[in-house]
Amino acid sequence: MKKKSKKLIITVILAVILVLAVFLPIPYYIEVPGSAQNISQYIQVDNQTKKTANQDGTLMLVYIREMHATPLSYAMSFLNPFADRDSAADLYQGSNEKDYQTVQQYYMQDAINEAKYVAFKAAHKKVERKYLGLYVMSVMPNSSFKGKLHVGDTVESVNGKHFGDSQAYINYIKGLPRGSKIKIGVLSESKHKTLTGITKRLGDTQQYGIGITLADRTEVKTPIKVQANMDGIEGPSAGLMMSLQIYDDLTHQNLLHGRKVAGTGTINAQGQVGDIGGADKKVVAASRAGASIFFVPDNPIPSVIKKAYPDLQTNYQEAKKAAKKIHTKMKIVPVRTFNQALEYLEKTK
Numbered sequence: 001m002k003k004k005s006k007k008l009i010i011t012v013i014l015a016v017i018l019v020l021a022v023f024l025p026i027p028y029y030i031e032v033p034g035s036a037q038n039i040s041q042y043i044q045v046d047n048q049t050k051k052t053a054n055q056d057g058t059l060m061l062v063y064i065r066e067m068h069a070t071p072l073s074y075a076m077s078f079l080n081p082f083a084d085r086d087s088a089a090d091l092y093q094g095s096n097e098k099d100y101q102t103v104q105q106y107y108m109q110d111a112i113n114e115a116k117y118v119a120f121k122a123a124h125k126k127v128e129r130k131y132l133g134l135y136v137m138s139v140m141p142n143s144s145f146k147g148k149l150h151v152g153d154t155v156e157s158v159n160g161k162h163f164g165d166s167q168a169y170i171n172y173i174k175g176l177p178r179g180s181k182i183k184i185g186v187l188s189e190s191k192h193k194t195l196t197g198i199t200k201r202l203g204d205t206q207q208y209g210i211g212i213t214l215a216d217r218t219e220v221k222t223p224i225k226v227q228a229n230m231d232g233i234e235g236p237s238a239g240l241m242m243s244l245q246i247y248d249d250l251t252h253q254n255l256l257h258g259r260k261v262a263g264t265g266t267i268n269a270q271g272q273v274g275d276i277g278g279a280d281k282k283v284v285a286a287s288r289a290g291a292s293i294f295f296v297p298d299n300p301i302p303s304v305i306k307k308a309y310p311d312l313q314t315n316y317q318e319a320k321k322a323a324k325k326i327h328t329k330m331k332i333v334p335v336r337t338f339n340q341a342l343e344y345l346e347k348t349k
Contacts, residue, residue, distance in 0.1 A: 021072040027088040030077045033281040034065035036262045036289035039241055044227045045249035057256025059245045060291060061238040062264050062282040081325070082281050093213075095138055099151040103137045104234035106152070106215055110135070111239040111266060112228045113220040118271045118338050119246035120222055129269060131164050132156070132217040133187070143211025144197030150188065154217050157185035158210075165269070166216050170209070173199065178208045218269075224250070237276040239267030240295060243338055244345075255345040262286035263295030263333075263341070265315075271338035273297045279315040280322035287328040294319065295341050298334030 039059045067073070069085065077083040092100050113129075120127035134155040139146050149155075155169070156162065159182060163169045176182065176199055183196050199208040215236075226246060230238075241263050248255055264282050266274035275297045276282075286294045298316035306312060313321070316334040323332050335341045 022070060024070055025068045026071060026074060028069040028074055029086050029088065029091055030067050030069050030073060031084045031086065031278060031281065032065050032067075032077070032080060033082055033284035033288070034063040036060040036062045036282075036286045036291060039238075039245040040249075042228060042230050042233070043242055043245050043249075045246055046224050046226075056254055057259045057261065059241055059248065059256070060260060060262040060286065060289060061233070061241045062262050062285050062289075063233055063238075064278045064281050064285075082284050082322070084278070084281075093138055095151065099138070101234070102151055106135045106137065106217075107236040108230055108234050108238075110215050110218060111236040112230075112242060113218045114216075114267050114269055115239050115242035116220045116222060116226050116246060117218075117269055118243045118267055119250060120224075122243075122247055122271070122338065122342065123250040125250055126223055128221045130219040130221075132219055134166055134169060134212075134214040135217045137213040137215055140200075140202070140211035140213075142200050144200055145184070145195060145210055145212070148195045148197070149186065149212060154187040155184050155212075155214070156187055156192070159183050160185075166214055173209050174207060176208070180208075182210060184210065216268075236266040236274075237264050240265035240273050240335070240338065240341060243267050243271075244341060247342070253346075255342075257349045259293060260289070260291045261293045261295070261345065262289065262291035262330075263293075263335075265295065265297040265335065267338060273299075273335050273337055273341070275299055275315050279318040283319045283322040283328070283330070283332070284326060287323070287326060287330050291330055293331050293333055293344075294323075295333050295335050295344075298336055 037060060039061050074085065077085060117127055117129045132154060136149050136151055136153040136155065138151060139149050158169060158172060161172065163172065178199065180199050181196065182199055183194060186193055186195055197210065200211050202209050202211065264276050266276060268274065279296055283294060296315050296319040298314055301312055301314060319332050323330060333344055
């Protein structure tokens with residue numbers, strides 16, 4: 001009887017350990033290759049019928065799968081050469097999960113707006129873009145606006161000045177004397193208000209600013225209706241591919257010639273393609289989905305950053321390395337602008 005009781009206790013303990021290993025969330029997240037999906041499932045122009053993969057080819061957005069780690073999944077992730085692990089603290093950067101999700105949704109909305117603007121301009125269609133200000137994505141701990149600014153607020157002016165994009169705001173603030181008193185106009189929860197503070201040193205850099213991470217807040221109006229239902233896909237990295245999809249729908253050009261074309265990269269109003277995270281994982285996902293072409297940003301790394309992080313690679317270098325590792329036949333195509341991607345599709349079949 002005692003032996004049976006002892007075995008039962010051991011069995012129960014092992015079962016509890018197993019359950020905890022499989023289901024107990026720990027403060028880490030794992031990123032692995034996700035999937036590549038037909039963008040026309042998410043973007044529709046003027047109520048056009050959704051395309052299938054067999055209709056004139058497919059443009060595909062690629063995403064990374066991010067999951068809350070458990071002890072078992074964390075340990076198993078080391079067997080995957082394309083898995084990355086981030087602590088919750090590193091991922092949220094001082095915010096919380098709710099704010100993090102809100103930020104990703106803002107990034108996606110901005111990406112949709114810029115993709116529409118770029119595509120309509122390229123297709124010579126009527127489009128109106130209004131710049132509303134800077135979305136506040138996070139506030140640094142040492143910012144004098146900590147506790148005053150909140151995620152989702154919109155900075156509409158700095159010292160009474162309005163600018164047309166985030167870089168202009170950054171350049172203006174960068175030109176102020178260190179520790180300058182600064183006044184910002186803010187839209188917060190539908191109310192306009194003015195906040196005052198001083199510029200503070202930004203992290204380990206020698207630059208001074210108001211201490212926020214930001215994204216452009218825009219409004220884009222088009223006479224031709226564009227519907228975007230991203231169904232849980234977040235972040236800005238689908239910008240390039242969304243702009244190509246909208247352009248293709250507007251012009252009815254046969255850009256794809258039956259090909260499956262995947263890619264990644266942010267997009268701005270000037271049609272410039274910006275860097276993204278996880279280029280290696282997206283190559284794996286696109287290759288698994290049968291893509292024959294993969295567009296990836298190829299922007300040079302500033303010398304100051306390269307000096308501080310000598311092992312840092314461009315998105316294109318990451319993508320090429322991953323493609324070689326998985327022995328894919330998929331063509332890795334470096335781009336810096338929307339026009340470069342468009343010209344590549346027009347000139348190749």
